[in-house]
Amino acid sequence: MSSVREWPKTERPRERLIKEGAQSLSDAQLLAIILRTGSNGKTVVNTAIELIQNFGSLRGLDEASVGELKKFKGLGTAKIAQIKAAFELGRRVLSERAFEQVFNSAETVFRYFYPKLNGLKKEVFITLLLDTKLRLIREVKVSEGTLNQSLIHPREVFKEAVKESAYAIILVHNHPSGDPSPSDQDIDITKKLKKASEILEIPILDHIIIGNGRYFSMKERGII
The missing domain is CATH 1.10.150 (DNA polymerase; domain 1)
Structure with missing residues (x-):
């Protein structure tokens, strides 16, 4: 050759x-x-x-x-x-680039996370900690594996947000199946975290599920 x-x-x-x-x-x-x-x-x-x-x-x-x-x-x-x-x-x-990016839309979050999460075989749940200008303070991996209520506990989700004095957070996780449609458990977890956010006064701006080439935004669909 x-x-x-x-x-x-x-x-x-x-x-x-x-x-x-x-x-x-x-x-x-x-x-x-x-x-x-x-x-x-x-x-x-x-x-x-x-x-x-x-x-x-x-x-x-x-x-x-x-x-x-x-x-x-x-x-x-x-x-x-x-x-x-x-x-x-x-x-x-x-x-x-993430520290220069303003995370003010689900599309922006999708563009940033899709290369990182697409093709993963496990579900990964991440919290984006944002400042008052909606710029990234840092991202925190809360859990890896099948999501459930015991793993995604408000204490784990908000611990770093409180420590970093975050203005707001965005929740992100992937669906290895490629279908970003939320499960009942996804919705239940989101509502539970939403209640905790109101008590802590750290708003959840969105919960975005990443699939194969597309995403589901709970804010855009009126779930939060």
């Missing part, structure tokens, strides 16, 4: 990125730039394609442990470190 160096310059990932921008490249081509070289007689692009296929998606690759990555033929310590570093940099960029 020919080396990437033998490809026309217009087809080489690095050259295309510089000329056309990173957005013009596929996931595999971007990953190929991070990996730099192929393995086992395969081009780096083919290696990248096989990696994504093996772990199912970029998220699957991100969530893979170092041990799981080592089982993939051709991935040594250096390449694994490069992959992990690239994903971590992406997360840090998202975190920096």
Whole structure:
């Protein structure tokens, strides 16, 4: 199989990125730039394609442990470190942007959280702590796993909000099924937390459920 160096310059990932921008490249081509070289007689692009296929998606690759990555033929310590570093940099960029973002709509919250929560196999319940300008103070993971009344207790939801003197909070969780429609339990938990928010005078601005490419806003639907 020919080396990437033998490809026309217009087809080489690095050259295309510089000329056309990173957005013009596929996931595999971007990953190929991070990996730099192929393995086992395969081009780096083919290696990248096989990696994504093996772990199912970029998220699957991100969530893979170092041990799981080592089982993939051709991935040594250096390449694994490069992959992990690239994903971590992406997360840090998202975190920096969050502090500049005004969380004043369900659409804004969805755009911020969808890349983080889409494809997860477990439900994750997160509280966004906001200041008076509706900018992020920080986000707090309250629980991970199937949501129930015992896990999502007002004490756990509001503890950090009180500590940080948050002006308001937004509740966010995902549905691994991809359907963001709320369950009866989702609605019951929200109403319970709403009562606690009124006592503490820390308003819940919304509870947003993230699904596959779409969301459900309890504020927009008049539930809170």
